[in-house]
Amino acid sequence: MQLCMRREQSDDISDNWLLQFINVEVLREVGQLVLMNSEGDDPEFAVLKKGFYNPTLRMKYKHSATNIRLTQPGASLFPEEKVQNEVAVMRYILDKTPIPVPFIHQFDSKEKSPLKLSSYIMMDYIEHDTKxxxxxxxxxxxxxxxxxxxxxxxxxxxxxxxxxxxxxxx
Structure with a gap:
């Protein structure tokens, strides 16, 4: 019974957190962070599909794109550690294999994110045909x-x- 209540609370936290992204001001703050760390002119800002644990937003330029992936509260128990581990794994793969891995521009904690939304990773977008x-x-x-x-x-x-x-x- 207690496990069901915790799951419901977690779902509520997650769902309510996602509602912020309807607000244009929230999207503007995230977009400004991406713009400060990217090069290009005439960018197009878009909210990509949300995965199970991370909403992803993209700033697309004429010849490239940058993603910012935020950890979703309620969906991950240790979001700060999750981001640090993902960055470490991507850097390891980049150093030790020929597998294409996005360049990481920046990653940081919830405290240093726009509007203190959540920990995040900002990285290049790798074009692909399909998943x-x-x-x-x-x-x-x-x-x-x-x-x-x-x-x-x-x-x-x-x-x-x-x-x-x-x-x-x-």
Whole structure:
């Protein structure tokens, strides 16, 4: 019973925190932080899809883009440590493998974020054609639902996708 109440409280915290991003002033503050740390002219600011633990906002320029990913209160138990660990892993992957990893412009704690929203990572956006989830999922399955392997997926495509993933893991 107590676990259910904690989960409901966590969901309430998370949902209420996300409502801030309807406010233009909140988005303006986040956008200003990205602009201070980016180069380019005539940027286009957009809220990207929210993942399970992080909303991501993007400042897009003519030839590049910068993302800022905020940790979502209520969705992660240790958001400061989560950001530090993600940055450490991305830097390790960059140093030790040929896997493309976004350049990290900045990361910081909730206390030093715009409006003290949450800890965050600001990084380059890497252009890509599709996500593995979308490439393997059966057509028509909403992205917010757990995916299912498309039984009609071409075997060659499947081998290519899993081969690339295996190459990265190895």
């Amino acid at each position: 593995m989830h979308e490439a393997l999922n059966y057509p028509g399955c909403p992205t917010e639902k757990r995916g299912h392997l498309d039984p009609n997926l071409d075997e060659g495509r499947l081998e290519t996708l899993y081969g690339q993933a295996a190459g990265i893991l190895l």
